[in-house]
Amino acid sequence: MKLYDYVLSGNCYKIRLLLDFLELSHEKRAVDFFPGREHKSDEFLQINPLGQIPVLEDDGAYIRDAQAILVYLASRYDPTATWWPVNDPSELGRVAQWLAFADSITSTASAARLHDVLGYDLDVAQARAGAHRLFRILDDHLANQELQGFNWIAGSNPTVADIACFPYVALAGDGGIELFYYPAIQRWIRRFVNLPRFKLMPGINIFD
Amino acid sequence: MKPSELEAGWFPAGLQNYVLPKTAGRVVIADNDIALWRGEDGQIRAWENRCPHRGMRLSYGIVRGNTLTCLYHGWSYDGAGACAGIPAHPELTPPKTIRAKAYRAADAGGFIWVANPGETTAPPSIDGDWVPNRSVHIDATPVSLNELAEGMGAGLVSKITDHAGIVRVHGVEEEILLAFLDMKKHGAMIHTSVPASASEDVAIAVSKLTSRLRQVFKASSAA
Ligand SMILES: N[C@@H](CCC(=O)N[C@@H](CS)C(=O)NCC(=O)O)C(=O)O
Ligand code: FES
Numbered sequence: 044m045k046l047y048d049y050v051l052s053g054n055c056y057k058i059r060l061l062l063d064f065l066e067l068s069h070e071k072r073a074v075d076f077f078p079g080r081e082h083k084s085d086e087f088l089q090i091n092p093l094g095q096i097p098v099l100e101d102d103g104a105y106i107r108d109a110q111a112i113l114v115y116l117a118s119r120y121d122p123t124a125t126w127w128p129v130n131d132p133s134e135l136g137r138v139a140q141w142l143a144f145a146d147s148i149t150s151t152a153s154a155a156r157l158h159d160v161l162g163y164d165l166d167v168a169q170a171r172a173g174a175h176r177l178f179r180i181l182d183d184h185l186a187n188q189e190l191q192g193f194n195w196i197a198g199s200n201p202t203v204a205d206i207a208c209f210p211y212v213a214l215a216g217d218g219g220i221e222l223f224y225y226p227a228i229q230r231w232i233r234r235f236v237n238l239p240r241f242k243l244m245p246g247i248n249i250f251d
Numbered sequence: 252m253k254p255s256e257l258e259a260g261w262f263p264a265g266l267q268n269y270v271l272p273k274t275a276g277r278v279v280i281a282d283n284d285i286a287l288w289r290g291e292d293g294q295i296r297a298w299e300n301r302c303p304h305r306g307m308r309l310s311y312g313i314v315r316g317n318t319l320t321c322l323y324h325g326w327s328y329d330g331a332g333a334c335a336g337i338p339a340h341p342e343l344t345p346p347k348t349i350r351a352k353a354y355r356a357a358d359a360g361g362f363i364w365v366a367n368p369g370e371t372t373a374p375p376s377i378d379g380d381w382v383p384n385r386s387v388h389i390d391a392t393p394v395s396l397n398e399l400a401e402g403m404g405a406g407l408v409s410k411i412t413d414h415a416g417i418v419r420v421h422g423v424e425e426e427i428l429l430a431f432l433d434m435k436k437h438g439a440m441i442h443t444s445v446p447a448s449a450s451e452d453v454a455i456a457v458s459k460l461t462s463r464l465r466q467v468f469k470a471s472s473a474a
Pocket of ligand 2: 303304305306307321322323324
């Protein structure tokens, strides 16, 4: 199994997190994303015509899109069936719903971070406003989960939905989005970093 | 040295569970950036959010036992704010003059309260057993506790400070604690606590009413 990876990519970090949580042996192939733009090279476009990372190669097949890779890995390699809870359709529906939400976090919070950290030319005010709109929804949801005794996005266990939302929420400060506006999100971040086998990514400043 | 001055009195800085034992967090009171933290002793502390070394935010710090260690170069500070160790000079006993600037801090009514170091009044004393309910960020600061209560459809039962009081909310059995924290350019935070005896339904209803305040106290530019 091979992950096309870039250390500072939050989307690649999602996959590294699950590989560690499930203790799956794998190989990492570093993509020179910045400044090399290797993900836009002819060679890489053969692997992913969208020119994006992460991509996972397993059993001779390529899978792209962080959320899709999380679903694939968890359904195939998680014997406890908790990260992608196939046996509980209503929980599974919630997980899928928040996976889609995670992708909108990428297009807002992550865009603001690309602007501030890598100097990307984009409308940062709009990206930040979009992120705040989503973070309010997530903060409301997590607060009400806590009040009902649930620590995680979809219920009592962490799932791929928590993994998919985690990186760009935790890194949002790099894009000028103030996390102290969202206390329930902050508590959830602390629970997440305390999961067994969790590893920190550069840029995430939370320690317990 | 004194930290930058707050207005007189005690400010509701956050819910008690915003800062769990052995963690640190950031809060803004008016224009003042403040680090809140608890050691394993559970005691709440509020310091100016600037490391005396090079100004790193102490709210990013790591709590070990009852000391806070700055993330940047690892200077550590004891519970009273005195520098307790400098990793680059392990043999050195840090001079007594290196101190984090401390405010007063206390827990009451499910909230964390902060005041100037020289504040002469005692922290609010609030009767009964309260549990933290919800903290919500709003864009525009209410002009008064009355305006906030009105925005929530609540009636003020009794005032605790200019920014906090006990209110009765339409459709909710129990009286609740309601407070706001003016963060000036950052807008404001609304905090609520409910009686420890409140049911889960009451807790969720209050949380939802609190988050609805975002629609009431919108930035004037946002249509
Ligand atoms: N929906 C994709 C988005 C992946 C993505 O945006 N990856 C970034 C790196 S973090 C990328 O490759 N960006 C280059 C581009 O989109 O052109 C996923 O979730 O994997
Ligand atoms: S800035 Fe805190 S130790 Fe250097």
